[in-house]
C-alpha cells in the first residue's frame with residue numbers, strides 16, 4: 358500500500374494541534390485500505406506546550422511522528438527536515454494553524470493519482486489579511502517575476518502535494534539559505550494547480566513579522582538570480598555616462614560664457630545621487646557575499662534533538 362505523509366512544520370502552535378489532528382484523522386478515514394497515512398510534525402523549537410502535545414498524540418495515534426529540531430531554525434529548514442524524514446510516496450505540506458484547509462487534500466490526492474507530481478494549492482482569497490499585506494504581496498511578485506529566471510507563481514505557497522521524485526530532488530538541494538518557493542519551480546516535474554480558500558488562523562498569532570517578510574522577499578530575488586548584480590553594473594554605466602556628458606557640457610559652457618560659480622546645487626545633487634547609488638549597489642553585492650559566506654561554511658540547514666515515534670511504529674497503522 359502506498360503511503361502519504363502529511364508534514365506540518367510548527368512553531369508555538371499549542372492551541373491548534375489537537376483540532377488539527379482531529380481533522381487529519383477525519384481526512385484519512387475514507388482512505389482506509391487505499392493509503393497509509395503518516396502525520397509528521399516538525400517541531401521548530403517551540404517554546405510552548407506544542408512538543409508535549411505532539412508527544413501525547415504519538416502515544417494515542419501511531420501515525421503521528423515528530424522531528425524535534427534543536428532550536429527555532431525557521432520554516433524553510435523545518436520543511437527540509439520534513440522532506441528528509443518523510444517516508445511516504447507523496448508528501449503534503451501543511452501549516453499547523455488550519456489556514457490550509459484539510460478539505461482541499463482529497464483534491465490534491467486525486468490529481469496525484471492522475472499522474473501529477475507537484476500539486477500546488479493556489480489561494481483564491483485571503484481572509485483576515487490586511488489590505489496592505491495583499492498589496493505588497495502583489496507588487497512583490499511583479500518585481501520577483503522581473504528578476505527570476507524561473508517564474509514564481511503568485512498566491513501559491515507551501516500548501517502542496519509532492520511526489521517522491523520531487524521530494525528526493527528537493528533533498529539534494531542542501532543550501533542553507535533556502536527559498537523553497539523558488540526551489541519548487543526550479544525542480545520542474547509535472548505541475549497541477551488546485552485552488553483553495555485560505556481560512557483565518559485558527560488560534561495563536563502569525564510568526565511572520567514585517568522584518569522576516571522583507572528578508573524572505575530579498576532572499577526570493579537573490580537566491581536564484583544574479584540579475585540584480587547585472588542591474589547594478591548597467592545602471593553604474595548609465596550614471597557614469599551621464600556624468601561624463603555633463604562634464605563635457607560644463608567644460609564647453611565654461612569656455613564660452615565663463616564661470617560665475619553657479620552649479621553648487623547641482624554639485625550637491627550629483628554627489629548625493631552618486632553616493633546613494635553606490636551604497637545601494639554595495640548593498641546588493643554585500644547580500645550576495647553574505648550568502649556565499651553562509652553557504653561556504655557548509656553547515657547543515659538544521660539539527661535535530663530527537664525523532665519521536667510510537668514504539669510499535671509501522672505495525673499498527675490503522676489505530
Ligand code: UDP
Pocket residue numbers: 365366367368369370401429430431432435451452453454456558562563564565
Ligand atoms: N513556522 C515554523 N517556524 C517558524 C515560523 C513558522 O515552523 O519559525 C510554521 C508555523 O507554525 C505554521 C507555518 O510555519 O505552521 C506558517 O506560519 P504562520 O501561520 O505564522 O505564517 P502565515 O500563515 O501568517 O504566513
Ligand code: MG
Pocket residue numbers: 452454456558563
Ligand atoms: Mg498561518
